Amino acid sequence: MTDMSFEEAVKSRRSVRGFLDKRVPDDVLKDVFDIARWAPSGTNVQPWHTCVASGEVRDRMRAEMLHRVSNKEKVITDHPGDGKLGEPWRGRKRACAKVLYDAMGIEWEDKAGRGRAAMRNFELFDAPHAAFLCMNETFGVQSAADVGMYAQTLMLAMTAHGLASCAQGTLRNYPDMVRQEFGLAPELKVLFGISFGYEDPNVPANNARTIRAPLEETVQFAG
Numbered sequence: 001m002t003d004m005s006f007e008e009a010v011k012s013r014r015s016v017r018g019f020l021d022k023r024v025p026d027d028v029l030k031d032v033f034d035i036a037r038w039a040p041s042g043t044n045v046q047p048w049h050t051c052v053a054s055g056e057v058r059d060r061m062r063a064e065m066l067h068r069v070s071n072k073e074k075v076i077t078d079h080p081g082d083g084k085l086g087e088p089w090r091g092r093k094r095a096c097a098k099v100l101y102d103a104m105g106i107e108w109e110d111k112a113g114r115g116r117a118a119m120r121n122f123e124l125f126d127a128p129h130a131a132f133l134c135m136n137e138t139f140g141v142q143s144a145a146d147v148g149m150y151a152q153t154l155m156l157a158m159t160a161h162g163l164a165s166c167a168q169g170t171l172r173n174y175p176d177m178v179r180q181e182f183g184l185a186p187e188l189k190v191l192f193g194i195s196f197g198y199e200d201p202n203v204p205a206n207n208a209r210t211i212r213a214p215l216e217e218t219v220q221f222a223g
Contacts, residue, residue, distance in 0.1 A: 016164035018203025019127040036154035041146035078189035103208035127195035164199035
């Protein structure tokens with residue numbers, strides 16, 4: 001584990017989009033996921049169920065996702081996506097995309113380049129591991145928030161152990177594949193995924209840095 005403060009872990013954690021071909025040792029894997037299970041949840045129900053793909057399983061799932069995307073197979077997710085975004089959220093999303101495309105040398109008008117960048121999601125950005133975060137269908141939005149807190153705890157644990165990660169909504173696109181690979185019951189639904197491993201500093205996309213909205217724009221204090 002690295003020697004960093006909590007603030008350093010929070011502010012240094014970022015979405016990494018290029019990983020080394022280097023598997024995370026099993027003892028480190030167990031450490032970070034053991035830490036994550038201490039995340040808070042309403043009435044301690046712990047609604048998360050996480051499936052971690054490594055080695056041949058990861059390779060097989062990556063190949064299947066690329067096959068489906070290349071053949072333009074219909075995406076049927078377990079949960080609906082976001083609605084149409086207005087401001088300020090649309091502006092923040094476009095600003096994030098511009099930072100990423102600039103780091104990769106892709107012009108906004110370059111649709112082919114943007115398409116190649118999007119495909120990297122299904123390549124898992126070459127990460128040696130992918131975690132699929134699931135939740136039983138009996139749970140609703142409140143418990144989905146609990147899974148979000150679990151994911152943040154997990155990614156901070158990864159950061160503290162010198163690992164990089166990227167949370168990906170696209171990894172929920174083919175939930176049937178996750179259920180089949182891990183032998184999950186049909187009532188377990190896939191929310192999203194996280195690709196993780198060791199960062200490759202030579203990947204241009206990893207030079208992208210986003211900012212956050214000022215405190216007064218997102219937090220109200222009263223009393």
